[in-house]
Amino acid sequence: MVKDLVCGMDVDEKTAKNKTSYKGKIYYFCSPACKKSFESNPEKYAGKK
Numbered sequence: 001m002v003k004d005l006v007c008g009m010d011v012d013e014k015t016a017k018n019k020t021s022y023k024g025k026i027y028y029f030c031s032p033a034c035k036k037s038f039e040s041n042p043e044k045y046a047g048k049k
């Protein structure tokens, strides 16, 4: 499982349909809405631990 950095939910990377790559890393999301939020401001989310 990986974390959806936008809402904090756990996402199964094997079944996740909502994903994007940023700076060479793949990020997974629970929904298209979270994916959109990430893509509109990736540094805000990817910078978090």
Ligand SMILES: [Zn+2]
Pocket: 004, 006, 007, 008, 009, 029, 030, 031, 034
């Ligand atoms: Zn989410």
